[in-house]
Amino acid sequence: MSLAIALVVAALVGLRLASRWSLGARRWLMPVCVAALGVALWHGACALTQTKIFPTPLESFGAIFELGRTSRLWNDVVASLFRVTWGFGLAAAVGIPLGLWIGWSSRSFLALNPLVQALRPISPIAWIPIAILWFGIGDLSAIFLIFLASIFPIVVGTTAAVQNIPQVYVRSAANFGLAGFDLVRRVVLPAAMPQIITSLRIALGVAWLVIVAAEMVGMQSGLGYLVSDARNMGKRYDLVVAAMILIGLIGIVLDVLVRRLEQFDEVRWGFAKR
DSSP states (O other): HHHHHHHHHHHHHHHHTTTTSSSHHHHHHHHHHHHHHHHHHHHHHHHHHHHHSSHHHHHHHHHHHHHTSSSHHHHHHHHHHHHHHHHHHHHHHHHHHHHHHHHHHHHHHHHHHHHHHHTTTTTGGHHHHHHHHHHSSSSHHHHHHHHHHHHHHHHHHHHHHHHHHHHHHHHHHHHOOOOOOHHHIIHHHHHHHHHHHHHHHHHHHHHHHHHHHHHHOOOOHHHHHHHEEEOOOOOHHHHHHHHHHHHHHHHHHHHHHHGGGGGHHHHHGGGOOO
């Protein structure tokens, strides 16, 4: 319990000091302090309840090192990232052009938007039996599920981005003789790109969530399978929580990588108000 109190005090002091630091320092200090506060509350809850089942932070972090000493962890991480990369990449390659078309053409919007809105609420998890029926148990079914989970946020976000473009951009481009594909490439796509990147971030988060759930049900590898297997391995809940922590950390890294797209000159102007 004393460890929890010490972590809480350290986190609160760090948050207090962070307000006096530079913006660059606050960007890493404040998340670290909030994480320390969460760990302290976690440790305190375990100490107060005296649970013998749910692991403490020390036990969970110890399980991470235990997993790191085996090759299985890295194989499972690579398997999950492989499936997400292909499924998300295919969804972006199809979803962005499709969203541009639906958002730019009123006829396409009237024809295809009802279909998109009908399929979008269906949980990708509900497609697991069909994915296994079509592709069997393996990477193809997982990639199919990731594709379904990712494409609808991308299509909807891209469509809304195109429809929200100020008409002054389009009219100004028309005055300079731009039309057709050149207009889309040089005006519509750059103007919509900030919102498209936001939709990509949302879609990637959903994809990472779905792959873990899918691997718990119908896969023999991956981080989701690691969680399920650890639960069945003599109820090793320390390994379960360790895998959950790793899933969250990888999700943060993936989100940071997508946000790097905002640094391109063609996109950065859209975030000038930040």
